[in-house]
Amino acid sequence: MSRKKTKIEISDPETDRKITVTLEGKISPHFVASVVEDIYRKLESGFEVSADSPVSVPYVDLDSLSMREKVELVLLKFFRHGWFTSNDVQEQYTILFKAELPLSTISTYLSRIYEEGSQSILERTGTRKQYRYRLLAEKVKDRIESISKLDYLFT
Structure with a gap:
Protein backbone atom coordinates (compact mmCIF):
# COMPACT_ATOMS: atom_id res chain seq x y z
CA MET A 1 0.00 0.00 0.00
CA VAL A 60 4.06 18.08 17.31
CA ASP A 61 0.85 16.11 17.08
CA LEU A 62 -1.26 17.56 19.91
CA ASP A 63 -3.46 14.47 19.97
CA SER A 64 -0.49 12.24 20.80
CA LEU A 65 0.57 14.26 23.87
CA SER A 66 -0.12 12.85 27.32
CA MET A 67 -2.38 14.82 29.65
CA ARG A 68 0.65 15.94 31.66
CA GLU A 69 2.46 17.10 28.51
CA LYS A 70 -0.61 19.09 27.54
CA VAL A 71 -0.74 20.77 30.95
CA GLU A 72 2.98 21.59 30.73
CA LEU A 73 2.45 22.98 27.23
CA VAL A 74 -0.27 25.30 28.58
CA LEU A 75 2.04 26.42 31.40
CA LEU A 76 4.93 27.18 29.06
CA LYS A 77 2.77 28.91 26.49
CA PHE A 78 0.53 31.07 28.68
CA PHE A 79 2.14 31.41 32.11
CA ARG A 80 5.74 32.45 31.46
CA HIS A 81 5.52 35.38 33.84
CA GLY A 82 3.76 35.80 37.14
CA TRP A 83 1.60 33.73 39.39
CA PHE A 84 -1.34 31.58 38.29
CA THR A 85 -3.92 29.24 39.80
CA SER A 86 -5.34 25.92 38.68
CA ASN A 87 -8.44 27.85 37.54
CA ASP A 88 -6.24 29.94 35.21
CA VAL A 89 -4.67 26.79 33.77
CA GLN A 90 -8.05 25.13 33.29
CA GLU A 91 -9.33 28.16 31.38
CA GLN A 92 -6.33 28.25 29.01
CA TYR A 93 -6.39 24.46 28.59
CA THR A 94 -10.03 24.64 27.47
CA ILE A 95 -9.25 27.41 24.98
CA LEU A 96 -6.16 25.69 23.56
CA PHE A 97 -7.41 22.11 23.33
CA LYS A 98 -11.12 22.88 22.97
CA ALA A 99 -11.84 20.27 25.61
CA GLU A 100 -12.88 20.43 29.23
CA LEU A 101 -10.54 19.05 31.87
CA PRO A 102 -11.81 18.84 35.45
CA LEU A 103 -10.28 21.31 37.86
CA SER A 104 -9.29 18.43 40.16
CA THR A 105 -7.24 16.90 37.32
CA ILE A 106 -5.48 20.20 36.63
CA SER A 107 -4.75 20.59 40.36
CA THR A 108 -3.37 17.06 40.54
CA TYR A 109 -0.98 17.62 37.63
CA LEU A 110 0.19 20.97 39.01
CA SER A 111 0.82 19.34 42.37
CA ARG A 112 2.76 16.46 40.79
CA ILE A 113 4.88 18.83 38.75
CA TYR A 114 5.60 20.92 41.86
CA GLU A 115 6.48 17.88 43.98
CA GLU A 116 9.31 16.74 41.69
CA GLY A 117 11.80 18.20 44.14
CA SER A 118 14.92 19.64 42.56
CA GLN A 119 13.57 18.75 39.09
CA SER A 120 10.41 20.81 39.58
CA ILE A 121 9.72 23.66 37.18
CA LEU A 122 7.19 25.25 39.55
CA GLU A 123 7.21 27.12 42.81
CA ARG A 124 4.09 27.26 44.94
CA THR A 125 2.62 29.53 47.57
CA GLY A 126 -0.68 29.78 49.42
CA THR A 127 -2.79 27.26 51.24
CA ARG A 128 -4.09 23.91 50.08
CA LYS A 129 -7.43 25.52 49.36
CA GLN A 130 -5.97 28.07 46.95
CA TYR A 131 -2.41 27.35 45.78
CA ARG A 132 -0.72 29.78 43.43
CA TYR A 133 2.07 28.64 41.14
CA ARG A 134 4.85 30.29 39.16
CA LEU A 135 7.27 28.85 36.61
CA LEU A 136 10.91 28.83 37.66
CA ALA A 137 12.33 30.90 34.80
CA GLU A 138 15.85 29.51 35.03
CA LYS A 139 14.58 25.94 34.70
CA VAL A 140 12.21 26.50 31.77
CA LYS A 141 14.18 28.92 29.60
CA ASP A 142 15.10 26.26 27.00
CA ARG A 143 11.60 24.78 27.03
CA ILE A 144 10.03 28.19 26.44
CA GLU A 145 12.33 28.78 23.46
CA SER A 146 11.28 25.40 22.04
CA ILE A 147 7.59 26.20 22.56
CA SER A 148 7.96 29.51 20.71
CA LYS A 149 8.93 27.49 17.61
CA LEU A 150 5.54 25.78 17.80
CA ASP A 151 3.44 28.93 17.46
CA TYR A 152 1.81 27.46 14.35
CA LEU A 153 -0.09 25.13 16.70
CA PHE A 154 -1.78 28.03 18.46
CA THR A 155 -3.30 29.94 15.57
Whole structure:
Protein backbone atom coordinates (compact mmCIF):
# COMPACT_ATOMS: atom_id res chain seq x y z
CA MET A 1 0.00 0.00 0.00
CA SER A 2 1.45 3.37 -0.97
CA ARG A 3 1.50 6.31 1.37
CA LYS A 4 -0.59 9.36 0.57
CA LYS A 5 1.42 12.14 -1.06
CA THR A 6 0.42 15.78 -1.12
CA LYS A 7 2.12 18.19 -3.50
CA ILE A 8 2.07 21.94 -2.83
CA GLU A 9 3.22 24.33 -5.52
CA ILE A 10 3.87 27.98 -4.74
CA SER A 11 4.76 30.40 -7.51
CA ASP A 12 5.60 34.07 -7.62
CA PRO A 13 4.62 35.59 -10.98
CA GLU A 14 6.72 38.72 -10.35
CA THR A 15 10.01 36.85 -9.97
CA ASP A 16 9.04 33.71 -11.87
CA ARG A 17 10.15 31.62 -8.89
CA LYS A 18 8.35 28.42 -8.06
CA ILE A 19 8.61 26.10 -5.07
CA THR A 20 7.22 22.60 -4.99
CA VAL A 21 6.88 20.77 -1.70
CA THR A 22 5.86 17.13 -1.51
CA LEU A 23 4.54 15.81 1.79
CA GLU A 24 4.10 12.12 2.39
CA GLY A 25 2.02 10.28 4.98
CA LYS A 26 -0.56 11.55 7.43
CA ILE A 27 0.03 15.30 7.68
CA SER A 28 -1.94 17.73 9.80
CA PRO A 29 -3.07 21.10 8.40
CA HIS A 30 -1.07 22.81 11.19
CA PHE A 31 2.11 21.16 9.98
CA VAL A 32 1.51 22.18 6.36
CA ALA A 33 0.93 25.76 7.45
CA SER A 34 4.14 25.73 9.49
CA VAL A 35 6.19 24.40 6.55
CA VAL A 36 4.84 27.10 4.24
CA GLU A 37 5.48 29.76 6.92
CA ASP A 38 9.06 28.54 7.40
CA ILE A 39 9.73 28.69 3.66
CA TYR A 40 8.20 32.18 3.52
CA ARG A 41 10.42 33.41 6.38
CA LYS A 42 13.52 32.02 4.68
CA LEU A 43 12.65 33.66 1.38
CA GLU A 44 11.88 36.99 3.08
CA SER A 45 15.31 36.97 4.71
CA GLY A 46 17.00 36.42 1.35
CA PHE A 47 17.80 32.78 2.03
CA GLU A 48 17.87 30.66 -1.10
CA VAL A 49 15.76 27.55 -0.60
CA SER A 50 17.01 24.51 -2.47
CA ALA A 51 16.56 20.76 -2.30
CA ASP A 52 19.54 20.70 0.05
CA SER A 53 18.05 23.32 2.40
CA PRO A 54 16.27 21.51 5.19
CA VAL A 55 13.09 23.05 6.52
CA SER A 56 13.48 23.15 10.27
CA VAL A 57 9.90 23.17 11.48
CA PRO A 58 9.33 21.09 14.59
CA TYR A 59 6.26 18.91 14.35
CA VAL A 60 4.06 18.08 17.31
CA ASP A 61 0.85 16.11 17.08
CA LEU A 62 -1.26 17.56 19.91
CA ASP A 63 -3.46 14.47 19.97
CA SER A 64 -0.49 12.24 20.80
CA LEU A 65 0.57 14.26 23.87
CA SER A 66 -0.12 12.85 27.32
CA MET A 67 -2.38 14.82 29.65
CA ARG A 68 0.65 15.94 31.66
CA GLU A 69 2.46 17.10 28.51
CA LYS A 70 -0.61 19.09 27.54
CA VAL A 71 -0.74 20.77 30.95
CA GLU A 72 2.98 21.59 30.73
CA LEU A 73 2.45 22.98 27.23
CA VAL A 74 -0.27 25.30 28.58
CA LEU A 75 2.04 26.42 31.40
CA LEU A 76 4.93 27.18 29.06
CA LYS A 77 2.77 28.91 26.49
CA PHE A 78 0.53 31.07 28.68
CA PHE A 79 2.14 31.41 32.11
CA ARG A 80 5.74 32.45 31.46
CA HIS A 81 5.52 35.38 33.84
CA GLY A 82 3.76 35.80 37.14
CA TRP A 83 1.60 33.73 39.39
CA PHE A 84 -1.34 31.58 38.29
CA THR A 85 -3.92 29.24 39.80
CA SER A 86 -5.34 25.92 38.68
CA ASN A 87 -8.44 27.85 37.54
CA ASP A 88 -6.24 29.94 35.21
CA VAL A 89 -4.67 26.79 33.77
CA GLN A 90 -8.05 25.13 33.29
CA GLU A 91 -9.33 28.16 31.38
CA GLN A 92 -6.33 28.25 29.01
CA TYR A 93 -6.39 24.46 28.59
CA THR A 94 -10.03 24.64 27.47
CA ILE A 95 -9.25 27.41 24.98
CA LEU A 96 -6.16 25.69 23.56
CA PHE A 97 -7.41 22.11 23.33
CA LYS A 98 -11.12 22.88 22.97
CA ALA A 99 -11.84 20.27 25.61
CA GLU A 100 -12.88 20.43 29.23
CA LEU A 101 -10.54 19.05 31.87
CA PRO A 102 -11.81 18.84 35.45
CA LEU A 103 -10.28 21.31 37.86
CA SER A 104 -9.29 18.43 40.16
CA THR A 105 -7.24 16.90 37.32
CA ILE A 106 -5.48 20.20 36.63
CA SER A 107 -4.75 20.59 40.36
CA THR A 108 -3.37 17.06 40.54
CA TYR A 109 -0.98 17.62 37.63
CA LEU A 110 0.19 20.97 39.01
CA SER A 111 0.82 19.34 42.37
CA ARG A 112 2.76 16.46 40.79
CA ILE A 113 4.88 18.83 38.75
CA TYR A 114 5.60 20.92 41.86
CA GLU A 115 6.48 17.88 43.98
CA GLU A 116 9.31 16.74 41.69
CA GLY A 117 11.80 18.20 44.14
CA SER A 118 14.92 19.64 42.56
CA GLN A 119 13.57 18.75 39.09
CA SER A 120 10.41 20.81 39.58
CA ILE A 121 9.72 23.66 37.18
CA LEU A 122 7.19 25.25 39.55
CA GLU A 123 7.21 27.12 42.81
CA ARG A 124 4.09 27.26 44.94
CA THR A 125 2.62 29.53 47.57
CA GLY A 126 -0.68 29.78 49.42
CA THR A 127 -2.79 27.26 51.24
CA ARG A 128 -4.09 23.91 50.08
CA LYS A 129 -7.43 25.52 49.36
CA GLN A 130 -5.97 28.07 46.95
CA TYR A 131 -2.41 27.35 45.78
CA ARG A 132 -0.72 29.78 43.43
CA TYR A 133 2.07 28.64 41.14
CA ARG A 134 4.85 30.29 39.16
CA LEU A 135 7.27 28.85 36.61
CA LEU A 136 10.91 28.83 37.66
CA ALA A 137 12.33 30.90 34.80
CA GLU A 138 15.85 29.51 35.03
CA LYS A 139 14.58 25.94 34.70
CA VAL A 140 12.21 26.50 31.77
CA LYS A 141 14.18 28.92 29.60
CA ASP A 142 15.10 26.26 27.00
CA ARG A 143 11.60 24.78 27.03
CA ILE A 144 10.03 28.19 26.44
CA GLU A 145 12.33 28.78 23.46
CA SER A 146 11.28 25.40 22.04
CA ILE A 147 7.59 26.20 22.56
CA SER A 148 7.96 29.51 20.71
CA LYS A 149 8.93 27.49 17.61
CA LEU A 150 5.54 25.78 17.80
CA ASP A 151 3.44 28.93 17.46
CA TYR A 152 1.81 27.46 14.35
CA LEU A 153 -0.09 25.13 16.70
CA PHE A 154 -1.78 28.03 18.46
CA THR A 155 -3.30 29.94 15.57
